[in-house]
Amino acid sequence: MIEVENLTVEFGRGAATVRAVRGVSFTVAQGESYGLVGESGSGKSTVLRAIARINPEFGGTIRVNGTPLTSKRSRDEARRMQMVFQDPYGALHPRHTVDAILREPLEIHRVGDKDRRIKAALSDVGLGPEFRFRYPHQISGGQRQRIAVARALILEPEILLLDEPTSALDVSVQAEVLNLLKRLQRERGLTYLMVSHNLAVVAHICERVAVMNRGRVVEELTASTLRGGEPAEAYTRQLVSATEGYDREAVRGYVTYE
């Protein structure tokens, strides 16, 4: 479904170049969910944004459904692939009602039967019709993230790109959103590519996980290896250990990768 080969992304020019992604390759099968983990600045979001063509310039090839992506985004692509952002507070236009937010993709792609679809989308993400005319500031963070998911799903795409969809949320709300994502994937057979720096969250959703560090994939492993088995890389082990809570002795042994 998604094939990424030797992806590189650079920002800036000349001496100021930041090489954010340096030759990343992986494939995601149809209906699979694939996770990217790593520390802040390791290039996770950049990979996602390159696939979504938010940063249109990249090196290497990305194929979706077998077709290589060009740097010009086509409108049809939006129907196939959608993205959910990290910050539910920033991803919704503050002056648009939920209704307007959900209506917009339908208008852009000239899809008919708008009212029914909007109602259906709301109920899909577990929100009642009373939310339809609210503004983003009138609903909670978890509910906002659901709206963002609803917007991404309203065009019925096959692929969902998720950039830390829960890291801004409270634990209890995080659980709601994670459940929703799981349910939708099961019901619709969606393909997920999810970024997070919380290993537990990634392992909860994804079958396979790539660990990134400084623009490269350092290790690719399955969720079960991550859980039970020993990750091969020290870096991954350190990440795992940090997820497990504070351990004075373990912290002493941390290495900084710079």
Added chain:
Amino acid sequence: MSAAADPQGAGLRAWLRSPSPASTWQARAQRAYLGWVAFRANPIAMAGLLIVVALVLAAIFAPLLTGSRGLDPDLPNRLLPPSAEHWLGTDQLGRDIYDRLIWGSRVTLYIVGLVSIIVAPIGLAVGTLAGYAGGWVDTVLMRIVDIFLAFPRLILALAFVAALGPGLENAVLAIALTTWSPYARIARAEVLTIRKADYIVAAEAQGASTWRILRKHVVPLCLASVIVRLTLDMAGIILTAAGLGFLGLGAQPPLPEWGAMISTGRDFLYDQWWVPTAPGAAIFLVSLGFCLLGDGLRDVLDPRSGEA
């Protein structure tokens, strides 16, 4: 409050405060209502609103409020001091100053209205386009804006009026042409802060065209700050119009434009103080009204100021 005792009032209030609005309409009404509640709590802003409303009422009901249109000279009765018959006295041609002020409110509103509908769209269009498109479009547009900014304002207005010929419309047009540039800057600055926002990116990811993003996403967000700035600038606009009037380039006689009234009345300040003072006070009051209103609006509309 009496509204609480009134069941219908209470019902309306409940409707307005209901946490889950049932329609877009209700949601809008609620926003307006809550804004209004915040606004009402601000005495300064209310004072501003009161003044502006009074101006509008004066303009609408001018025929009822006055005894004459204040246009016909009445030479024997010139320069009468304020009295029961002439509340604000009469001017150098014997016209009732109060009548002229009231009719002049129409002119003032006309100026204010016309400038607003010219300045805001131009400023918004240029600013949002420059900010959103970036690159050479931005560079070119901003250079133009800079040129207009660097031009001495009154001079530019004067030049335009001189070129177009004196008269109220032309004066207003000239003012508009000299006022739009800061709006473009504001709008651009605003766009630059939101251009990278996720909701814009999200809209792009939906496949929205540039035009659609500007219209539906960017402009609505800049509008608030532009409107606020516009009300704050209103004082300046009225005063520039008055300045053009002062230099004899604004409204043509006998139109009771306030600036022109001060201008022609200024020679009487020392002996018949009421002639220039009445229009001066009117301009002062209305400018103050707009300033206060703008300040209040900013507190209500702009989440960055105030704590509520």
Added chain:
Amino acid sequence: MTEARLLEVEDLRVTFRTPHGPVEAVRGVSFSLGRERLGIVGESGSGKSQTGRALLRLSARNGRVSAKKMVFDGIDLTNASERTMRRIRGARISMIMQDPRYSLNPVVKVGDQIAEAYRIHTGASARKARDRAMEMLETVRIREAGKVYDLYPHQVSGGMGQRVMIAMMLIPEPDVLIADEPTSALDVTVQMQVLALLDDMVRERGMGLVLISHDLNLVASFCDRVMVMYGGRVMEVLEAGRLHEAQHPYTRGLLNCLPSLEHPQHMLPVLTRDAGWLEEAR
């Protein structure tokens, strides 16, 4: 070790005036703190931060703080004058804030900000303060302290900024440190390192630490005691080590909804809130 009570709070309330009527952010919180690590957990909006700020009497302008008792080292904080409070703030009770990006003055060198904190309370000379600040930077494990001293906040990374913040708040050697989600902006590994640092302070100086967080696992593994808050009230106070055995449905709910590496679940149990909890807690 927990015998000497540094801070005693009884029935603390914080109410905010808003256009929509009063908001009760904290409704009758009581606790005491010794030379220990006390964790405060709870979901967002449960009043954790406001409790912390109330102790320093730095609630927002529209807020009102009241308490039956709020005593620090024999000083009644409810009635203390603004002067007394200024002497207490920083020097005796200090607070680390969530996000270094916003909590450091952008136009003042980070080193000077640390030195200022020292000078306010000791009246030391500029030289002396600089030396102390430099030492402090080393204490929070910043290499090349001399170089970092002259940087501005935007030039330091999030992790480094957080350490600067910690250095700034620790330099007057306070008796009580309130850390309000000191690590939520950081990478997990950096987060652990920062916690280790705080841990050292408590151990070496006998400081009282209040750690506010919503990460239950973290608090459980780091603190001595944990206070669980919901809706401005304290639901229960537990020994940290026994957090996972908590009985309160709210605490349980919070614990259960965390995805876990060790115990994969298909669906996560979602917290169901009960208005009755607030009544019980009275």
Added chain:
Amino acid sequence: APPADTFVMAKDVSDIITLDPAEVFEFSGGEIIAQIYDRLMWFEPEDMATLVCGVCETYTVSEDGKSITFTMREGMTFESGNPVTAEDVVYSLRRVVKLNKTPSFIITQFGWTPENVDELVRVEDGAAVITITEDFSPALVLNALSAGVASIVDMKTVEEHATDGDMGYAWLKNHSAGSGPFKLQTWKANELVSMTANEDFRSGAPGVKRVIVRHVAEPGAQRLLIEKGDIDVARDLTPDMVAALESNDDVTVQTDAKAAVIYMAFNQSDEILSNPKVAEAIRYLVDYRGMADTFLKGQFKVHQAAWPEGMWAAYNETPYALDIEKAKALLAEAGYPDGFEIHMDTLNQSPYPEIAQALQGTLAQAGIKVEISTAEGKTLWPMYRARKHQLILAQWSPDYTDPHSNLDAFAHNPDNSPEAKLTGVLAWRNAWMDEDMNAMVVAARNETDTAKREALYHDIQAKLMHEGPYAILFQQTEQAVMRAEVEGFVSGPTFDLIYYRTVSK
């Protein structure tokens, strides 16, 4: 307060653009050069109706009236110390003709051109001799030689400062080389003109050592300055200010008749206005008295002929007064019983907008709806000169003290075609040509008998008053307000007949 030997005057002098007598054609500039330069002919302050010799001792007119010989006074010097000679006189006149600036027509109308002037204006036996080629009355010629263009400049000094053979044109714009009662110290445009006394002036040293004319545009500011005693004379106070100051013992008000007239002109290329009945009706729709007694009081008086009262050959009849009924009848006869709409242009400084509004009020009573446009002169004149107006309200003042000056402009139009572009002529600007009138003006110009000439001018004025494309409304009077201690400020009818040298305090 100013020192006792310094005379400070506040006046709007923004119109000065040059102080070269061959070029000065503005009111303030004319007033200044009258203080700096002596002229060939002159009016003495004691009697401003009699033309007398200036730099000349005597003059003789030849038999045929075509040549005049001027013998020079002895012992006069320029500010440089050079003696004033006939050479200077001839140089000055030739210079005007050769530079050919706007006011040069005052003397070139005698038939002088840059080519023939060296011959027609010359020195003979130490006297200056001029010869004219046109049939002008010698009285008219002598009168014209009292205008600013007949100022005598110091040939040597001017030639010293000449560049590229410009006869000192560039230099003299803001320097002086005269033998008048004062010499120019500085002229800072829009700020001040300052002059110092010429102790050797032929009629004796002026009463003060220094004169400063300060540019103060706002009458209100002038008013404050005079009340506080920071200036000695305020020249531009409004009538209402003057009225208010009358009770103030510290100041006195001096009122002098001026030669400027305010008129309304009707463009004859406009269909409505070319109807003589309409013009006549409008003349009855002016509230002459009402205005002159209220907001114009003290500054303008009613005058309805083209040549002002107080001048030789003035015609002082005022047959018109506000008469709405008569006007309505005339309009009905003309075919406009319900009136019409018309556009009036005027200047934007007081009192023009006020007069225009008063006119608007009275014309409206006969159904004529007037729309007013006000503009700066520099904007108004191009339109007027291009005949693009309908009604225009403006002012005219004579260039020299002979009635020909005004009547040539108001009444004489040799070629009415648009291509003729006689843009300096009011009759042409209003597209008005009357063959009889043309003949009458020429006859009066050439008449040598003074009494006959006067009668001719009366006829012209009477005819023009009823048939011309004008409604002449007012004649100016100037009110100068001065500190009580100021004495001897003499202000004559034309803008350059103003004497600073008689002032003392």
Added chain:
Amino acid sequence: MTDTNSAAATGKLPAAPRALRATASALVSLALTFIGLTAITFVIGRVMPADPVLAVVGDRASEEAYQRVFLEMGLDRPIWEQYLTYLGQILTGDFGTSIMTTRPVTEDILRFFPATLELATLATLIGCVIGIPLGVWAAVNQGRWIDHCARVLGLAGYSAPVFWLGMLGLLIFYGNLGWVAGPGRIDIYYDGLVEDPTGVILFDAAWHGEWEIFWNAFSHLILPAGVLGLYALAYIARMTRSFMLDQLGQEYVLAARIKGASEFSVIWRHAFRNVLVQLITIIGLTYASLLEGSVLTETVFAWPGIGQYITTSLFNADMNAVLGGTVVVGICFVGINMLSDLLYRFADPRART
């Protein structure tokens, strides 16, 4: 505000080329602005109904005299050709000669501009010295009556027609109370008594130790400067208040309080330093706009400033003077903006790198 985009884009270049490029781009922007300014003014001058030829020859001139000057002034040539000629002239430092004053425009500007400079500088100073503390004070007491009073006072300064205030001020302080001197820059009989190499009388008089003249000039200056200053004050106070409110709500202010910093230090050492950074631009803009010359104030106070010069020139179709004046004012504007950008960069470490 000049564009900082270009500088930001090159943000990570090594220091020397960056400074060079910044200077180069500033110069290019200056040149473009300059060309735009002159071009617009030029076009305006040509479409204006006021006739430059008449300004020279007077309204009674004959057609022949008119035509001669028309040709002399080169008005028969196509407008772009005239413009290019003019540009070429300016580049050699020659702004031409003013019709109105008969002097070279450069000389005129050197005479009128210092008067405006003097006025604008003092007005801005007044605005800053009173406006900033007032704004800070209002912000600190937000919502209290002190704040309301300060705001209304500030807004009042912003709302009153400047010429009206000026006339009233003259009447009261000069006419009635006699505290200050009247219209004009200096008492007329002092005129020309000191050499004025800079044209700024206060400075020149002080330089020569002519204190009598200094005080006389000062007493002429203080009223118009006060009137303009009130306007500057109103604007500055209002912006200060709003910036200050912003800053006082920031977390770092809370952090400073937590440290135990005194209220004074919180306000001035912490919040105000950040406000100052934003204020630099505002003050720069205010100063620049005052340097345009306030035509109205200059008229009321008979102040021979650049604003009046350009306006009268405009009315007299004296386009050389208008062009020269506009270019100078425009350059001042751009220059001050560059300066405030520079100061901004100096004051704000975030903008430095």
